[in-house]
Amino acid sequence: MPRAENADEEVRPAPERRRRPTADDRMLTFHSRLRERGLKSTGQRDDIARVFFELRRHISAEELYAEVKKVNPHVGYATIYRTLKLLKECDLLFERHFDEGQARYEVAGEHHHDHFICDRCGKIIEFENDDLERMQRAIAQKMGVLLTHHKMELYGLCADCRTRQ
Amino acid sequence: MPRAENADEEVRPAPERRRRPTADDRMLTFHSRLRERGLKSTGQRDDIARVFFELRRHISAEELYAEVKKVNPHVGYATIYRTLKLLKECDLLFERHFDEGQARYEVAGEHHHDHFICDRCGKIIEFENDDLERMQRAIAQKMGVLLTHHKMELYGLCADCRTRQ
DNA sequence: TTCCCTGCAAAAGTTTTGCACTACT
DNA sequence: AGTAGTGCAAAACTTTTGCAGGGAA
Numbered sequence: 001m002p003r004a005e006n007a008d009e010e011v012r013p014a015p016e017r018r019r020r021p022t023a024d025d026r027m028l029t030f031h032s033r034l035r036e037r038g039l040k041s042t043g044q045r046d047d048i049a050r051v052f053f054e055l056r057r058h059i060s061a062e063e064l065y066a067e068v069k070k071v072n073p074h075v076g077y078a079t080i081y082r083t084l085k086l087l088k089e090c091d092l093l094f095e096r097h098f099d100e101g102q103a104r105y106e107v108a109g110e111h112h113h114d115h116f117i118c119d120r121c122g123k124i125i126e127f128e129n130d131d132l133e134r135m136q137r138a139i140a141q142k143m144g145v146l147l148t149h150h151k152m153e154l155y156g157l158c159a160d161c162r163t164r165q
Numbered sequence: 166m167p168r169a170e171n172a173d174e175e176v177r178p179a180p181e182r183r184r185r186p187t188a189d190d191r192m193l194t195f196h197s198r199l200r201e202r203g204l205k206s207t208g209q210r211d212d213i214a215r216v217f218f219e220l221r222r223h224i225s226a227e228e229l230y231a232e233v234k235k236v237n238p239h240v241g242y243a244t245i246y247r248t249l250k251l252l253k254e255c256d257l258l259f260e261r262h263f264d265e266g267q268a269r270y271e272v273a274g275e276h277h278h279d280h281f282i283c284d285r286c287g288k289i290i291e292f293e294n295d296d297l298e299r300m301q302r303a304i305a306q307k308m309g310v311l312l313t314h315h316k317m318e319l320y321g322l323c324a325d326c327r328t329r330q
Numbered sequence: 331t332t333c334c335c336t337g338c339a340a341a342a343g344t345t346t347t348g349c350a351c352t353a354c355t
Numbered sequence: 356a357g358t359a360g361t362g363c364a365a366a367a368c369t370t371t372t373g374c375a376g377g378g379a380a
Binding site (some may be wrong): 097099116118119125127129131132135136139140143144145146147148149150151152153154155156157158159162 | 262264281283284290292294296297300301304305308309310311312313314315316317318319320321322323324327
């Protein structure tokens with residue numbers, strides 16, 4: 001394990017350090033958040049939410065639509081978008097805008113992490129680094145601003161594309 | 166070695182540390198880049214590029230269109246977009262996608278900086294921090310990726326909105 | 331039974347493109 | 356003269372919305 005830079009020790013893949021909620025856990029949360037708001041649970045919402053919770057991360061609306069269609073061919077695009085917005089309001093989803101035209105969505109509620117996006121193959125790698133987080137807070141404090149969220153994205157060639165190049 | 170506690174000393178407003186090229190300087194560069202590529206200089210391109218170089222940063226295509234119209238009412242949206250793309254290819258412009266629907270454009274070629282965006286008033290504050298840059302490179306190295314560019318955006322309430330709140 | 335929810339299609343917002351015409355070099 | 360550039364309008368793409376009908380509580 002290299003130790004020249006102290007960043008080395010701090011960089012680690014984002015995947016869960018404590019138990020990650022299952023799709024079922026998240027469905028229960030979704031239902032209770034809906035109830036809290038006086039909104040209804042419906043077959044479409046459940047289908048969309050379950051597919052979203054079970055699928056790989058950083059999905060686009062288009063991809064989600066295609067996946068949901070496999071389970072429930074009746075669902076329309078409008079309901080996909082409306083449900084994505086709803087999941088966001090329920091704090092169960094993050095909406096991300098990488099350097100593309102369309103938004104990508106990921107399951108919320110895990111430890112904060114940032115992203116590396118491969119310019120060539122589009123692969124998205126998550127990582128986390130506590131020093132980075134601390135430094136951002138320090139910068140915000142110095143500027144006198146109140147931080148609500150932030151975005152830190154690295155772009156380049158992933159290890160695979162780099163060698164294949 | 167980056168440390169969060171001394172970030173204070175490193176945070177400074179981004180504005181130029183060495184002489185900033187004038188709009189005229191940039192126009193000359195633009196013309197020579199066009200020539201290199203066998204492309205033509207035209208009245209519309211000059212009008213758009215000059216307005217862009219002289220105007221405030223982080224402009225949207227819509228705002229630029231309105232400004233250019235004042236100088237040359239004949240210019241169409243298509244030419245605005247085509248010229249923005251051209252300026253990008255000439256490395257004279259950065260395209261940014263903050264948390265909005267539309268892209269914003271800024272003059273390229275100055276020292277690298279990052280952005281704070283106010284959630285309330287939309288104000289954009291630039292800042293730079295060398296520790297942050299170093300740390301990003303260290304992270305990239307650790308992940309085995311080749312970095313081409315990155316994006317670091319802080320969102321929240323600016324000092325003004327924070328007190329007015 | 332009451333609204334909320336859904337699907338469809340149309341609209342909206344941003345950016346790109348086809349085409350005939352214009353104008354640099 | 357020849358080729359790249361322009362304006363307009365239409366298209367493309369992503370996301371939102373109006374509306375009439377359907378379904379959860």
